[in-house]
Amino acid sequence: xxxxxxxxxxxxxxxxxxxxxxxxxxxxxxxxxxxxxxxxxxxxxxxxxxxxxxxxxxxxxxxxxxxxxxxxxxxxxxxxxxxxxxxxxxxxxxxxxxxxxxxxxxxxxxxxxxxxxxxxxxxxxxxxxxxxxxxxxxxxxxxxxxxxxxxxxxxxxxxxxxxxxxxxxxxxxxxxxxxxxxxxxxxxxxxxxxxxxxxxxxxxxxxxxxxxxxxxxxxxxxxxxxxxxxxxxxxxxxxxxxxxxxxxxxxxxxxxxxxxxxxxxxxxxxxxxxxxxxxxxxxxxxxxxxxxxxxxxxxxxxxxxxxxxxxxxxxxxxxxxxxxxxxxxxxxxxx
Numbered sequence: 001x002x003x004x005x006x007x008x009x010x011x012x013x014x015x016x017x018x019x020x021x022x023x024x025x026x027x028x029x030x031x032x033x034x035x036x037x038x039x040x041x042x043x044x045x046x047x048x049x050x051x052x053x054x055x056x057x058x059x060x061x062x063x064x065x066x067x068x069x070x071x072x073x074x075x076x077x078x079x080x081x082x083x084x085x086x087x088x089x090x091x092x093x094x095x096x097x098x099x100x101x102x103x104x105x106x107x108x109x110x111x112x113x114x115x116x117x118x119x120x121x122x123x124x125x126x127x128x129x130x131x132x133x134x135x136x137x138x139x140x141x142x143x144x145x146x147x148x149x150x151x152x153x154x155x156x157x158x159x160x161x162x163x164x165x166x167x168x169x170x171x172x173x174x175x176x177x178x179x180x181x182x183x184x185x186x187x188x189x190x191x192x193x194x195x196x197x198x199x200x201x202x203x204x205x206x207x208x209x210x211x212x213x214x215x216x217x218x219x220x221x222x223x224x225x226x227x228x229x230x231x232x233x234x235x236x237x238x239x240x241x242x243x244x245x246x247x248x249x250x251x252x253x254x255x256x257x258x259x260x261x262x263x264x265x266x267x268x269x270x271x272x273x274x275x276x277x278x279x280x281x282x283x284x285x286x287x288x289x290x291x292x293x294x295x296x297x298x299x300x301x302x303x304x305x306x307x308x309x310x311x312x313x314x315x316x317x318x319x320x321x322x323x324x325x326x327x328x329x330x331x332x333x334x335x
Contacts, residue, residue: 027194027195027198029190029193029194029195029198030194030198030201030202032190033187033190033191033193033194033198033312034310036183036186036187036190037187037190037191037310037311037312038294038310038324039183039187040180040183040184040186040187040234040310040311041234041243041244041294041295041310041311042292042294043176043179043180043183043184044180044234044235044243045244045245045262045263045264045293045294045295046176046179046180047173047176047177047180047235048235048243048245048261048262048263048264048265049262049264049265050169050172050173050176051173051261051262052260052261052262052265053169054166054169054170054173057162057165057166057169058162058166060158060162060165061159061162061163061166063158064155064156064158064159064162065155065159067151067154067155067158068152068155068156068159070151071148071149071151071152071155072148072152074144074147074148074151075144075145075148075149075152077144079145081140081144180234184234184311187311188311191311191312199312202312202313203312203313203314204316217255217279217280217281217334217335219254219255219256220251220252220254220255220257220281220298220334221251221280221281221298221300221306222254223250223251223254223255224247224248224250224251224298224300224306224315225300225306225317227242227247227250227251227306227308227315228306228314228315228316228317229314229315229316230242230308230314230315231313231314231315232308232309232310232311232312232313232314232315233311234311237249237250237261238250242308242315243308244263244295244296244297244307244308244309245259245260245261245262245263245265245266245296246261246308247298247306247307247308247315248263248266248283248296248298249261249266251298252333252334255334257333257334259333263285263287263293263294263295263296264287264290264291264293266283266285266296266331267283267285267290267293267296267329267331269331269333270283270331270332270333270334271331271332272329272330272331272332273329273330273331273332274330275327275330277330278299278330279299279301279332279335280299280300280301280335281298281299281300281332281333281334281335282298282299282330282331282332282333282335283296283297283298283299283330283331283332283333284296284297284298284299284305284320284323284327284329284330285327285328285329285330285331286323286324286326286327286328287326287328288326288328289328290328293328295307295309295323295324297320297323299320299330300317303319303320304317304318304319304320305317305318305319305320305322305323307322307323309322309323
């Protein structure tokens with residue numbers, strides 16, 4: 001006997017409830033704070049750039065002042081040498097004008113013997129050599145005095161230009177400092193309004209272990225990574241706190257490379273690298289133009305950067321996009 005068993009269809013497994021998409025926007029308060037801190041960061045870089053420019057202009061002024069003093073000293077020495085030989089040259093010119101020209105033939109004609117001729121010729125040769133030496137030294141002294149006067153005028157002009165530029169930069173620095181102080185105050189007030197979660201998110205340290213690859217840039221990358229977790233402070237360059245260009249300057253110093261404390265000035269070093277062609281230790285810059293760069297980060301590979309971003313955040317490792325939405329360019333300093 002055959003028994004027919006009827007099988008009921010197996011009910012479909014229940015699908016797990018759809019999970020909400022991860023948030024793509026930070027809280028309004030956090031976004032406001034980030035916008036304000038970015039403005040303060042730009043003001044900080046304005047101040048650093050002006051400070052760096054002032055240092056350069058001060059160095060220019062010191063160099064021009066030193067060149068001026070040397071040129072004036074050279075001119076004084078040349079004029080003294082010129083006076084020393086002028087009398088002898090004038091006497092030679094007067095003797096020549098009056099027909100007192102001596103040569104070996106006249107010595108032979110007036111000499112009583114062959115030996116007398118040889119003695120007279122030797123003496124005249126020495127005299128001619130002395131006269132030529134006097135003329136050469138006189139001419140050299142005149143030329144040196146003229147060149148020194150020209151050098152002094154040039155140095156004086158450069159010194160005045162550097163002094164004028166330095167005075168203008170001092171005023172620019174005062175304005176930048178005032179602007180930074182005001183924007184820092186607004187950003188700090190906004191930070192205090194953040195929720196505990198927002199602050200925790202900002203302060204969250206980077207996850208994972210990051211090792212610098214071998215090569216010329218190893219020391220700079222490793223030193224930068226060793227600073228992860230240290231706090232951002234406007235104008236700081238280590239060893240316990242950093243701003244963006246301060247971190248880069250600190251790290252590159254370990255590799256034997258001296259860079260200025262200004263992201264805009266740092267952009268002037270190295271060779272340009274095309275977007276996405278970065279290698280470990282390349283510097284990535286953010287801003288609307290070379291003159292308005294406000295942030296710099298160090299590429300460490302795998303699409304990530306290490307940077308000191310802004311107040312309220314520690315040095316951390318983030319994707320390249322975490323450096324800002326206004327990527328401007330990249331430079332390779334070493335490697």
